[in-house]
Amino acid sequence: MRKDGDVSIWPAPSSSSPVHATVTLPGSKSITNRALIISALASGRSTVTGTLRSRDTDLMIAALRSIGVAIEIDASDPTALTVSPGSLRGGAVDCGLAGTVMRFLPPLTTLVPGTVFFDGDEQARTRPLDTILGALRALGAQVDGDALPFTVTGTGRLRGGAVDIDASGSSQFVSGLMLSAARFDDGVTIHHIGKPVPSMPHIDMTVEMLRHAGVRVDTPQDSGDADTWRVHPGPVSAARWEVEPDLSNATPFLAAAAVTGGEVRIPHWPSSTTQPGDAIRGILTSMGASVDLEDGTLVVRGPDTLRGIDIDLHDVGELTPTVAALAVLADGPSHLRGIAHLRGHETDRLAALATEIGKLGGNAVETDDGLDITPTALHGNVWKSYADHRMATAGAIIGLVVPGVKVDDIGTTAKTLPDFELLWADMLAGAPAHDGSTS
Template sequence: MDLVSLSLWSAPRAKTPVDAVVTLPGSKSITNRALILAALADGPSTVRGALRSRDADLMIAALRDLGVGVDEDGDPTTLRVTPGKLRGTDVDCGLAGTVMRFLPPLAAMADGVVRFDGDEQARTRPLGTILEGLRGLGALIDGDGLPFTVTGTGSLRGGTVTIDASGSSQFVSGLLLSAASFDEGVTVHHNGKPVPSMPHIDMTVEMLREVGVAVTTPATGGDADTWRVKPGPIRAIDWVIEPDLSNATPFLAAAAVTGGSVSVPLWPSTTTQPGDAIRGILSAMGADVALADGVLTVRGPDTLRGIDIDLHDVGELTPTVAALAALAQGTSHLRGIAHLRGHETDRLTALADEINKLGGSVTETDDGLIIVPAQLHGGQWLSYADHRMATAGAIIGLAVDGVEVADITTTAKTLPGFENMWADMLSQSSNKASF
């Protein structure tokens, strides 16, 4: 479908400073990792506070089709996961990187043929690294990108493999998550430019250790750029999923761009989620940021400052930061994010194109963006079937009249009902302003 023909959502302009409390559903990254580990555990597990979004539901559907029991226990966010004998099936990846990169190692241990495909746009996402890595561990795979086929033989040898994970941290996480079930475990050595989004690998390692898996990393005495998972049982546990901190960032940005206040409850005091980095970013741009008693509150400044920042480890925050920078005073340099060209879309080109269409001044560099202050105007903002592009358009719409975001429902990938939550945030603000 032509993107221009998709339905348009009139991004609401904030008439007053935002003043709201926003409660977020569970983390997609943690939910889908917990589901993989629960599927390979030594008994039934419970996943509480699970995100129910398109990405998570695609993972649930794929696991069920592979022979894993995934049942709702009282409400959709509480899932009872019962391991089963893995079998051949068809897997719909949609646009979910966690599905297309986390499930092939598990599928290699199925008894039968597992066929992977997804949305047309997903066929351009890089997968060759993890598929070639799996071949090196003994997997039988036909294809180097979607669609591809994994012929499972009931087990996987495992062993040592060298990959270039500079395109995505998910290449490392995908191999580590199932590795305790491989005959020899796995040793993954990265050879290439620095791995992006390292907090996501830290998340994977922490979750593996929670279920009793022995993991050695560069930080714990291992070789540089090498991760080792020993073979052994994965313990069944009761997972409790943290709120999705990356999904919180557009709402916190709303406080920053309107000079208002947004509070997010249940913010963890310590976390491996990259979204936690928004605290330092907003503070550097002039906002007041406070975490007290599990509630994060951001109060926007009179003038939002530009920022010079390396986002290599927290690239998923780039659309939010770019939207903030487009509304700030002072030039911003966003660096270290060349890998974003391989996400749902080429996010660097997409951000530059969409901001410039609204009168902005954005220049692409090899690994980032330079954003110069400019007077923005209304217009159509394309989302490219990318949930974070859509929310970036919503942020700009708070401060600029006439912004129309194409296909706002693409946000259901990780945050179903985003537009209703956005409206509720503004409704809270209006109600408070009327008193």
Template sequence: MTVNPAHTALWPAPHASGAVDATVHVPGSKSVTNRALVLAALASEPGWLRRPLRSRDTLLMAEALRTMGVEIEEGVGPEGTGEFWRVIPAGLRGSATVDVGNAGTVMRFLPPVATLADGTVRFDGDPRSYERPLHGVIDALRALGARIDDDGRGALPMTVHGGGALEGGPVEIDASSSSQFVSSLLLSGPRFNQGVEVRHTGSALPSMPHIRMTVDMLRAVGAQVDTPESGGEPNVWRVTPGALLGRDLTIEPDLSNAQPFLAAALVTGGKVVIPDWPSRTTQPGDRLREIFTDMGGSCELTDYGLVFTGSGAVHGIDVDLGEVGELTPGIAAVAALADSPSTLRGVAHLRLHETDRLAALTKEINELGGDVTETADGLHIRPRRLHGGVFHTYEDHRMATAGAIIGLAVEGVQIENVATTAKTLPDFPDLWTGMLGA
């Protein structure tokens, strides 16, 4: 097997010589883009996605839908409107093979879609994808009438035998290891004969904002969804069967991917502006305004976007990140540079993400001289003077950006495989050095 040189190269993380002062245009949201692609593919008429994120995860989603017969045209709109994708639904075909890479949204959102295809759809991906939990989706689809071959693993690789339709109806699942189990069933639910009623039976659900995002986007294309927040039963979501509308959607900037740039302002005592930050959003990254303010910054949401300013001091924090777990690596990096200890709680499920993020953060920060201890559901971080060294990424995009944050304040940090940021944030190295004026 040939190893991509970009995966083994060491990238010298730029060290900030002073306060950052920059405007950073963050690309579109991966979470919104991939949900929008699925909903557009299941609609009864063509739809448009404007300013979609073009990253490894979203390109894998688009290509997977194409293999099942959906037509996705790419183009560039008039000046100032950016790229667009036009999605033209079609009868979903089988005899397809889907490469999920290591994208949780692809491996979990598309098996329910595949049950609607006319024939078999095989799912495969990166070696790490075999280790990520998929049992919630597989068991639920079987309970709803699907036939799936996974050799009893509850994980990839697997084959879905599509029958052109799925009966649907009520199903119980334990989604405590991933909220994507719930979202995956809701997104395809309108196309099931009886719709779907998803009842979560496990412990606390992680990443609830992502379920709220799924519900909001379903309602925006005409689906009827009953939720606990709308007066329904706790931990129960119901989607009524019906046609989905094609729509013209402009994708929001990815607020979680704005995190390293906001962290740069906090760590250097500078200022970063993120244009087009939405005034209302279900993206978990919006919580950064509160968390990074508590850690020593200040922010102002204007008509142009978010203006975030560091004070020159970075404070520790005690915070439950259960709903916004994807922010943990960046917060841990900032906490390692703070003036007091931090405790990050509610994120035991991060052990099942692109890598075991809790173990990885502990090892990598400690190897730079830090003092990080794993807890049952998170991390305890005691700031110490850090030194240079190699920061490994484990093919995890958020590990790479966490290392870059530390590199701003610590000379001699080298990021192994910074190219993994292409999973959700294309051109990160150029955006990062551009922010620093290099």
């Protein structure tokens, strides 16, 4: 890696032949950080194995420790954690760019007898938080501020009760309230008002994990009350958590097989999961790839030519950068819909994708709720990551086929996938490769 001015530039490797590799991935960020929050509120000691150790999860560990939760890391296996609830106290929380920290932790800190100060990276200060912070105020909490930095001053308990919110910007607003609600005096009843909630699989994940810890949760399907979730007050049981591989982080590697006509295998793929990343199987199949689950290993074989796709990604918006990278390399137009909420992620992902694809000579046009992508001849250029891990990996995918793509700040992938560059290089080790910067 070299530096041009103050920007780290990673020449994305291009492959002149099909990629063939087996890639073993670390655990899910979404599951890891949910397990840590639930364990911090449990009645006893919990264990979490197979955890992802990345910037986002390490920020969650540090944040929980700062307010009195004891988290021990196994000296021989840093992915094995023991979480022991302690006497909560005031402190300071660095959210970085982690949406799960800035949205999951404030409800828990309402149970702290003291003040907790929240801040994060400069880019995080523009991320929408007023929905969840306003909801906490409506439930009886003292919260000063509507975005980072803000403070939560607790008394050791929270009244809880019913609250109306507009969660059309992020499912994390619903999950964040639910994760700590069993410890509120009256639990919480969340009624969503507004456009449909995105990324519903993540709410399903939250419900499943709370139930695993003995928490009683009513969903819209249980009650017949549309867009309403009820978490009943009561104890949270200690549990043993085994974290699945992060399926969304698998998608760039599977895309590598698809765009080069190769074969990539991901071991330990779950047969049943609430992770949104599992949807990549159907997406790749629709675009012409062969996708098989063989004895717990997902195998993707790329086609001679990728097909364009017309798809609603509302529930799996985090896959959009990967799907957009596939779409620019397909043989026909693609229409990605239902993802207006991505304008409020680490960056405005729709604007970022349209801009960066355009810089490579591609044709990506923003619509009200997505992107229209028409494949054209592409050329190399610098692909900005915007401090967004999924933007960075999208550039890496395109760079496999388009020589001369250079991704700035590839290190931002450490947010959810440490050592991405090493994993990418190992994947390519069996295929003749050349450095895009020399083309």
